[in-house]
Amino acid sequence: MKKILLTLAVLIGVQASMLGQSGWNWPEDPEKKAKAVEKNALYSDMLTAEKYEAAKPPLEWLLKETPDLNPSIYIQGVKIYENLAQTTTGKEQENLQDSVVLLYDLRMKYFNDVENVTNRKAAGAYDVWKERKDRYKDLYEIHKEAIEMVGAKGFISNTFHYMDAVRRYKLTGGPLTDVDVIEIYDQVQEILDEMLANGENEQNIQRARDYVEKLFNASVTIDCNIIDEKLYPKFIEDGKKLEDAERIVKFALAGGCTGSDSFLGAAKVVHKNVPEFGLARMIALRSKANDNLNDAKTYFEEALKLTEDNIKKADVHIELADIASKMGNKTQARSYAYDALDEDPSRKEAYAIIGDLYLNSFTECKGGNDVVKDRAVYIAAYEMYQKGGATTRMAVAKEQFPSNEDIFNYDYEIGDEVKVGCWIGETVTVKIRD
Known part of the structure; x- marks a missing residue:
């Protein structure tokens, strides 16, 4: 008897509390209203006790008989159906599961709040x-x-859930192209950029980007023809927009399409728009491969301005030396080679470049x-090759040394100093070929 009285007291208390709240659209008919209060209290108690099967009948009565009672019957209904779905099969x-998604639609039908509920519906549907x-x-x-409706105001999880939905739909025959x-x-x-700008935690944004990237790579095989x-x-x-250019560069790098x-x-x-050493160097290398030496020289020189790293600078100076050599500017080529050595003395190939310049100047x-x-x-040339x-x-250079007969005829001795004229301006000691 005490238990019954206690339950009645709770129901009466709940009823009084709910009747005093705004936002509850109770039936006008007193009998139906009392039943609605009872059903609402009953399903709420069962939900609190995690007795989801017992919560289902009174909830479904409310959904059928009083669909505009209060948004809470849809919010709590999602929890009940989700938990029941986890314990059943087939x-x-x-x-x-379908009922979970339907509850979001019914909530919007009776209580509007479309943006908020659409955002939540996406999360619930994914689950x-x-x-x-x-x-x-x-x-x-x-x-x-x-x-499209909520954008950066939505849940961050919906961004990578969307990419996963795209992946699943496309890979099971959905009519989505790689371009889509x-x-x-x-x-x-x-959207992630906007979320970050709006103050979202940077670590959360990066985690979402990582998920999105993996899901994208699992959805699309980068084809150079697409680019x-x-x-x-x-x-x-579209007028060479920066964002479009960045996308092409990113996909070209991912797909090995940098030769185009x-x-x-x-x-x-x-x-x-966004000067960066690595990209400047890549443009220069590609221009050089295309025999566009002027562009290559320009971008290598820009790359030099974008790094303080001696190793990287030495690399660029080696490339510039090669370009200057190809363009016939031997003095400048030698200067670049020495610059490379100044930045990184271990770059012995710079001496070989200078040796080639000398060898080809006879x-x-x-x-x-x-x-x-x-x-x-x-x-x-030989002495430069030796340093490198x-x-x-x-051996190639040595084959072209003066002969013993030459130094005799021109009154030289081995070890004499000779000034190499022309653009070279080096002083060497006389040696003879074997």
Whole structure:
């Protein structure tokens, strides 16, 4: 008897409390109203006690008989159906999962609050439908609607849930192209950027980006043809926007498509707006490979301004030396080679570059009056190769040294100093070939 009285007291107390609250749309009929209060208290008690099966009948009575009673019957209803779905299988489980999503729609129908509920619906649908192939289309469309409606005001988890919905839908036959996925990926990244700007925790944003990146890579195989035939023409058509250029560069790097003109064109736009050593160097290397030496020289020189790292500077000076050599500017090429050595004395190949410059200057520098002096250019080359440890090239240079007969005829002795003229301006000691 005491237990019954206590239960009645609780029900009366709950009823009084709820009747005093705003936002409750109780039935006007007194009998129905009393029953609604009883059902509401009963399902609430069962939910608190985690007796979800017992909470289901009174909740469903409220959903049917008083659908506009209060948003709480939909909020709590989601919890009840989610928990019941975890303990069942087969068709019964699917019905419960579908009911979870339906509750969000009914909540919007009776209480509006569309943005907030759409955001929550996407999260709830992912929880219950992520393993349901028959619902992948719906899951994709729900997240698409939420992302477009709520954007950066939504849950951060919905960004990578959206990418996962895209992945699941596409890989199970959904009509999404690689280009569609790329555009969705960009949309999600922009939302994450906005969330970060709005004060979202940077670590949370990075974690979301990592998930999005993995899901994107699992959804799309980067095809260079996509970049060349779709992304780059659209980039040109839309006025070479920075965000489009950044996307092309990123995908080209991921797909190994850096040899194309599309990559080069986009990379130049990115570098112009966001100068960076690595990208400047890559543009220079690609331009050099295309025999566009002037562009290569320009971007290598820009790269030098963007780093304080001696090793990186030495690399660039070696490249500039090679370019200057190809352009026929031997003095500048030698200067760049010495600059490389100044930055990094271990870069012995710089000596080999200078040796090549000397070796290839015989015709240009010979006077034609003194064979020993003319061939001293090969001695200068040899000495550079020796400093660089280029033994094969040393042998090539040595074959062109003056002969014993030459030094006799021109009144020299081994060890005499000879000034190499022309642009070289080195002083060497006379040596003879074997």
